Amino acid sequence: MRRYGKNPDEDDIRVRPNRKGNRPRTNIRPKHEDAAEGFVLTVDRGRLHVLVEDRTIIAMKARELGRKGAVVGDRVAVVGDLSGAKDTLARIVRVEERSSVLRRTADDDDPFERVVVANADQLAIVTALADPEPRPRLIDRCLVAAYDAGLEPLLVLTKSDLASPDKLLESYGALGVPHVVTSREELASGGAADRVRERLTDRVTAFVGHSGVGKTTLVNALVERQRATGHVNAVTGRGRHTTTSALALPLPGDSGWVIDTPGVRSFGLHHVDPSRVILAFPDLVPGTEDCPRACSHDEPDCALDQWVEDGHADPQRLYSLRRLLATRERREGD
Numbered sequence: 188m189r190r191y192g193k194n195p196d197e198d199d200i201r202v203r204p205n206r207k208g209n210r211p212r213t214n215i216r217p218k219h220e221d222a223a224e225g226f227v228l229t230v231d232r233g234r235l236h237v238l239v240e241d242r243t244i245i246a247m248k249a250r251e252l253g254r255k256g257a258v259v260g261d262r263v264a265v266v267g268d269l270s271g272a273k274d275t276l277a278r279i280v281r282v283e284e285r286s287s288v289l290r291r292t293a294d295d296d297d298p299f300e301r302v303v304v305a306n307a308d309q310l311a312i313v314t315a316l317a318d319p320e321p322r323p324r325l326i327d328r329c330l331v332a333a334y335d336a337g338l339e340p341l342l343v344l345t346k347s348d349l350a351s352p353d354k355l356l357e358s359y360g361a362l363g364v365p366h367v368v369t370s371r372e373e374l375a376s377g378g379a380a381d382r383v384r385e386r387l388t389d390r391v392t393a394f395v396g397h398s399g400v401g402k403t404t405l406v407n408a409l410v411e412r413q414r415a416t417g418h419v420n421a422v423t424g425r426g427r428h429t430t431t432s433a434l435a436l437p438l439p440g441d442s443g444w445v446i447d448t449p450g451v452r453s454f455g456l457h458h459v460d461p462s463r464v465i466l467a468f469p470d471l472v473p474g475t476e477d478c479p480r481a482c483s484h485d486e487p488d489c490a491l492d493q494w495v496e497d498g499h500a501d502p503q504r505l506y507s508l509r510r511l512l513a514t515r516e517r518r519e520g521d
């Protein structure tokens with residue numbers, strides 16, 4: 188986490204080295220030098236549950252944060268009563284710079300984007316092979332959200348005791364997305380959790396999935412404890428938006444974080460920029476040089492068609508990219 192100058196006589200404007208080595212950035216020295224570092228575990232009706240050292244404390248946003256909110260996965264600076272004792276309330280005075288931001292909109296016509304999880308580096312997309320039936324469009328939309336946010340996707344296909352994963356895996360073959368297949372038997376033996384955990388080591392992984400796919404069952408197996416009830420907000424009522432509060436759970440032995448998110452019916456992509464999605468297809472990027480300005484790569488003048496026809500890349504890759512991009516255009520519902 189960031190450190191600030193120890194000498195109070197130092198200039199107020201500090202230049203901090205930046206990893207990319209370009210534009211130097213200035214930072215006003217923050218007021219709360221004595222603040223503790225915290226990690227947001229969940230948000231419950233405006234109250235944030237924050238891990239400070241080994242205690243979970245309840246905190247609220249300080250007014251000085253303005254409209255900027257803290258979400259699950261955020262690294263924050265907290266002041267006030269940090270004892271974690273009953274009925275104490277600390278204040279979050281700063282939200283540290285995020286390494287990633289997973290967003291969704293309630294639906295595609297909704298311009299209001301919600302930050303779902305901060306600082307995740309992987310998105311586990313949980314899909315049942317049956318009961319409920321897989322929804323390839325929802326998977327595609329989650330993939331687009333992952334690529335847009337710079338998260339590595341992981342397909343977790345549950346309930347293989349009910350149906351074969353072959354057909355689904357075939358349609359994702361060209362995308363090269365890593366996958367894990369689990370079944371009821373493997374859940375019982377612990378094998379499923381072991382294999383999924385291998386993919387989670389030392390990472391922050393957000394789990395998303397449609398309701399009923401077995402996400403909670405799997406997450407509980409991964410973290411080896413029953414989740415305390417009442418942490419995750421439920422649907423607030425008909426016609427209103429579902430509260431999207433996720434819950435961060437540590438993996439055994441501090442080997443990473445699982446961030447469980449409430450079941451989703453849709454994954455709005457209003458905010459997605461196609462020029463970021465193509466970055467997940469580095470093999471196709473050189474082919475976009477002759478594209479018209481602001482090409483969506485899913486339009487008649489797109490240069491990728493000719494480029495792929497000339498043999499520079501696998502046509503299946505372009506097909507997959509187009510399929511993903513098209514999920515932004517169509518209505519949701521399946």
Ligand SMILES: Nc1nc2c(ncn2[C@@H]2O[C@H](COP(=O)(O)OP(=O)(O)OP(=O)(O)O)[C@@H](O)[C@H]2O)c(=O)[nH]1
Pocket residue numbers: 345346347348349369370371372374396397398399400401402403404405449450
């Ligand atoms: N046959 C079979 N059933 C499973 C498997 N994994 C989970 N289930 C069952 O699927 C049902 C739904 O599982 P949950 O873990 O509650 O699903 P969820 O995705 O968390 O759903 P929500 O809580 O609604 O978000 C439960 O009855 C589980 O016992 C599996 O691998 N095979």
Ligand SMILES: [Zn+2]
Pocket residue numbers: 475478479482483484485488489490491
């Ligand atoms: Zn193009």
